[in-house]
Amino acid sequence: MTISGARVTQRRHSTGWRGPGRAILGMILAALTLGLAAAPATAEDDGGASGQAVSLTPHEARYELRLISRADGSPVIGARGAMHYRITDTCDGWAMESRTHLDLSYARADSVRTDWSFISWESKDSTQYRFRIRSERNGAVQELIDGRARMDPGEGGVATFSHPEEKTMDLAPDVMLPAEHTFAALRAARQGKRIFTVPMFDGSEPAGPMQATAVLIEAVPAGAPSELADHALLAGPSWRMVLSFFAPDSTGSLPEYEIRLRYHANGVAQEIIQDFGTMALRASLKELTPLDDDGC
Numbered sequence: 296m297t298i299s300g301a302r303v304t305q306r307r308h309s310t311g312w313r314g315p316g317r318a319i320l321g322m323i324l325a326a327l328t329l330g331l332a333a334a335p336a337t338a339e340d341d342g343g344a345s346g347q348a349v350s351l352t353p354h355e356a357r358y359e360l361r362l363i364s365r366a367d368g369s370p371v372i373g374a375r376g377a378m379h380y381r382i383t384d385t386c387d388g389w390a391m392e393s394r395t396h397l398d399l400s401y402a403r404a405d406s407v408r409t410d411w412s413f414i415s416w417e418s419k420d421s422t423q424y425r426f427r428i429r430s431e432r433n434g435a436v437q438e439l440i441d442g443r444a445r446m447d448p449g450e451g452g453v454a455t456f457s458h459p460e461e462k463t464m465d466l467a468p469d470v471m472l473p474a475e476h477t478f479a480a481l482r483a484a485r486q487g488k489r490i491f492t493v494p495m496f497d498g499s500e501p502a503g504p505m506q507a508t509a510v511l512i513e514a515v516p517a518g519a520p521s522e523l524a525d526h527a528l529l530a531g532p533s534w535r536m537v538l539s540f541f542a543p544d545s546t547g548s549l550p551e552y553e554i555r556l557r558y559h560a561n562g563v564a565q566e567i568i569q570d571f572g573t574m575a576l577r578a579s580l581k582e583l584t585p586l587d588d589d590g591c
Contacts (some may be wrong), residue, residue, distance in 0.1 A: 443455055492509070
């Protein structure tokens with residue numbers, strides 16, 4: 296899962312919910328849509344303890360979302376939903392799709408149904424990127440972000456938005472795209488680095504790249520218990536880490552939100568907790584299916 300695929304959007308210090316939006320997956324993670332690399336389908340590193348390389352496995356995953364904690368004064372008293380994540384190898388790039396729905400209950404207001412989708416494609420050399428983000432509240436469109444980015448290695452790049460308004464912005468040479476960032480974070484974890492921080496652009500913030508910081512908490516050996524027992528995609532080594540995201544214009548020490556998750560070397564994420572300050576959601580992995588790479 297890419298980091299963009301894992302993310303659900305809310306301002307940490309706001310009292311109102313904006314609805315699902317900027318991961319994870321990636322994946323994550325995704326996802327942590329979790330943030331993955333300027334590299335071929337297998338990104339070689341310097342080996343690490345297990346001697347295996349960081350790689351991406353095309354897959355489809357379903358996570359159940361539920362509220363696990365809320366701050367005093369938070370207007371949200373309940374939350375349940377699901378996140379569907381899919382990443383495929385298009386031979387020349389990675390195509391990612393994340394769709395989330397969340398039913399929110401309030402103490403002094405009607406319940407709200409929020410729906411969010413994030414669709415993107417990133418070239419394997421991380422020089423080209425396209426993205427489309429759509430969020431709805433009770434069936435009405437609340438936000439639509441559409442655009443693309445181009446990066447020249449070592450020179451920086453430019454992002455072009457067609458929605459919510461037409462505009463362009465320069466991207467500094469150190470900015471990473473989501474797939475590139477996820478691969479870099481996994482490499483850093485495999486190499487035993489405790490902290491990895493870099494500006495990351497996924498298109499979800501029209502104001503510019505967010506500062507993304509990954510903190511390695513623990514290396515988990517291959518074969519450790521997982522949310523789906525005996526699943527082949529969860530059998531390899533993984534790392535528990537905390538991903539913190541800071542707004543483009545942030546001058547404070549508190550992030551917009553944090554994601555705690557267990558990330559596998561193949562890009563699959565599990566044990567995901569999304570913390571927005573006013574509340575936290577757990578994304579529990581319920582289904583995981585490997586996908587054919589069509590010979591790529």
